[in-house]
Amino acid sequence: MTEDESGDPKPETIAASFGVASDLSHAAVVPPLYLSSTYAFDGYDKPGAYDYGRAGNPTRDMLGQALAALEGGAGAVVTSSGMAAVDLLLARLRPGELVLAPHDCYGGTMRLLKARAGLDQFRIRFIDQGDLREVERALEERPVLMIVETPSNPMMRVSDIAALVLRAHDVETKVAVDNTFLSPVCQRPLEFGADFVIHSTTKYLNGHSDIVGGAVVAADPEQAEELAHWSNVAGSCGAPFDAWLTLRGLRTLYPRMRQQQATAMSIARYLADHPTISKVYYPGLESHHTHAIALRQQKGFGAMLSFELKGSAEKVRRFIQSVKFFTLAESLGGVESLVSHPATMTHADMGAEARAEAGITDNLLRLSVGLEAESDLLAGLERGLSAC
Ligand SMILES: *Cc1c(COP(=O)(O)O)cnc(C)c1O
Numbered sequence: 265m266t267e268d269e270s271g272d273p274k275p276e277t278i279a280a281s282f283g284v285a286s287d288l289s290h291a292a293v294v295p296p297l298y299l300s301s302t303y304a305f306d307g308y309d310k311p312g313a314y315d316y317g318r319a320g321n322p323t324r325d326m327l328g329q330a331l332a333a334l335e336g337g338a339g340a341v342v343t344s345s346g347m348a349a350v351d352l353l354l355a356r357l358r359p360g361e362l363v364l365a366p367h368d369c370y371g372g373t374m375r376l377l378k379a380r381a382g383l384d385q386f387r388i389r390f391i392d393q394g395d396l397r398e399v400e401r402a403l404e405e406r407p408v409l410m411i412v413e414t415p416s417n418p419m420m421r422v423s424d425i426a427a428l429v430l431r432a433h434d435v436e437t438k439v440a441v442d443n444t445f446l447s448p449v450c451q452r453p454l455e456f457g458a459d460f461v462i463h464s465t466t467k468y469l470n471g472h473s474d475i476v477g478g479a480v481v482a483a484d485p486e487q488a489e490e491l492a493h494w495s496n497v498a499g500s501c502g503a504p505f506d507a508w509l510t511l512r513g514l515r516t517l518y519p520r521m522r523q524q525q526a527t528a529m530s531i532a533r534y535l536a537d538h539p540t541i542s543k544v545y546y547p548g549l550e551s552h553h554t555h556a557i558a559l560r561q562q563k564g565f566g567a568m569l570s571f572e573l574k575g576s577a578e579k580v581r582r583f584i585q586s587v588k589f590f591t592l593a594e595s596l597g598g599v600e601s602l603v604s605h606p607a608t609m610t611h612a613d614m615g616a617e618a619r620a621e622a623g624i625t626d627n628l629l630r631l632s633v634g635l636e637a638e639s640d641l642l643a644g645l646e647r648g649l650s651a652c
Pocket residue numbers: 345346347348370372373413417442444445463464465466467476477478
């Protein structure tokens with residue numbers, strides 16, 4: 265079948281082939297890396313397509329175009345980190361304007377929102393986005409922006425993007441969905457009407473834990489341009505080499521994600537049946553409290569899950585000392601499996617009371633499931649659990 269007969273290329277084709285064999289200088293199959301910070305003018309008063317690396321870079325732009333295509337957006341801005349991506353959306357806010365965010369959002373996002381709101385750059389309210397009544401009440405104040413994160417970290421609570429967008433757009437509130445935990449392989453928020461998608465490309469999109477980066481994808485071309493303008497104004501752009509590495513990571517995004525989530529599902533089932541475990545949080549399990557929404561809005565359940573050990577917190581120490589193939593580290597989305605202990609690591613700053621409110625007990629562990637053989641990962645977990 266020719267390309268015309270088959271219609272638009274499939275997302276996995278876009279991911280695997282974006283920019284491949286497009287080099288006009290030497291016909292390099294892999295797109296070249298442009299490191300130059302400056303570009304020669306064609307002549308007097310005649311700039312070329314690029315003039316200065318903060319405003320634009322061919323390698324970074326290629327990644328932005330790939331991400332926009334994968335998320336179904338009009339354009340994307342590639343930033344130096346996921347936090348810089350969130351901050352880019354905040355750059356345009358005026359004092360007094362209200363932003364809504366989930367009460368259990370990523371810790372760095374919460375810190376950024378509180379810090380900027382603390383300087384009166386805008387107002388912030390944290391709400392439970394699983395409670396649509398609470399969302400409706402908060403929207404009565406006509407916020408300019410609502411940040412959504414689904415699934416949440418580390419409890420994997422899934423919120424209903426379409427329901428949130430419907431209510432937000434009623435009062436002209438823009439919606440930005442942080443899609444870091446799932447990637448466009450499993451969820452495409454713009455299909456549900458969201459205005460922006462936020463990514464920490466540090467995680468699944470790059471997938472090899474060797475860069476820190478971010479991106480904002482916009483549904484509307486004018487919004488995409490305005491964000492690109494602000495990125496140039498504020499200098500939040502990502503580095504070309506990081507963009508090049510992320511393009512390389514992106515080529516295997518689909519098979520990586522599919523393999524990792526298949527293993528995550530097996531691990532979730534194994535943990536759910538294990539006598540030393542009291543709870544497993546994975547949206548793919550029928551028992552998960554927001555499984556129905558995940559089934560409707562996601563194309564896959566992802567490769568992140570968390571679970572609670574029965575008994576005292578001492579068991580956590582024994583588990584971590586004995587588990588194999590899961591490295592004790594923060595972050596997620598790489599080819600290597602990681603285990604983290606939210607109470608002493610990612611969520612330590614929150615304080616015990618806020619953690620208890622969010623359901624994050626001292627016995628909760630979070631897994632980022634990688635590409636190792638499923639049988640090895642199950643055996644590695646069994647080793648940890650039998651030591652508890
Ligand atoms: C990691 C992460 C971020 C922040 O991204 P950085 O690249 O670390 O700045 C934002 N949101 C979510 C959900 C994340 O996991």
